Amino acid sequence: MKAAVVVFPGSNCDRDLAVAFERAGFDVTMVWHKDSVLPEGVDIVGVPGGFSYGDYLRCGAIAAQSPICQAVVDHANRGGYAIGVCNGFQILTETGILPGALLRNAGLKYICRTVDLKVETSSSVFTEGYSAGDVIGIPIAHHDGNYFADAETVAALQDQDRVAFSYVDNPNGSVADIAGILSENRRVLGMMPHPERAADEGHGGTDGTAVFRALAGMVTTA
């Protein structure tokens, strides 16, 4: 089981994400933004949180044009698995792998606290360790987490059961309370909350562990 975690200038959750993968049993390779290929045999790519390229222009916009992101797009187009957390979610929307965009929080404030998330679907390799309807506590830490997509896209996400997580008490103005979404083939997850920051007793909660454990189960049985 091999995971690759992408590191951009300004990433700051890359090591947390790597530890969460390692704890679940993955061999983790860190890949630099200037690399143009992923390591051989990578099962899943993690795009971490942080402030890639200083959030210049738009959050994730410049990272999405980096050499490694082209390799991530190719990986996803081949049906490979990927998870983008926080800035990683912003980057995946900027590449077009996931629909929509993340706007400035409606209240204009940077928000850093644990929020309640509702698991909307257990039908994905990321969420099958939960039951639909479960409420879990996962930290958020973002200034631009206000998910936006046009009405048609939101309806498609809902009809296709592609909303993975929603906010119980919407903190940032996201349309339809959306906190995380799946790609059409359900193999790419983007979410603003940080499951890797709720994956150890020392974090104050372990509600995020199931994401990584479920992933490990998927890859070993595949």
Place this chain on the structure above:
Amino acid sequence: MKARVHVMLKNGVLDPQGEAVRHALGAMGFDKVEGVRQGKVIDLDLAEGATEADVAEMCEKLLANTVIESYSIEMV
């Protein structure tokens, strides 16, 4: 040769920063402001031969996110 690109949030996309500026102006006594939209201006220094179509491609691929933003180009 220069180009000036204006990037604005599309109509219908909430602009919380513009709203905050509108509130501040109202609080300062500028009571005739009914709406504020905040955007970006990007100036490009271009080599000879660059066309508006080149700039449009830059906008589509990087300078604007057309999911949420619209852009206009001035060649100057």
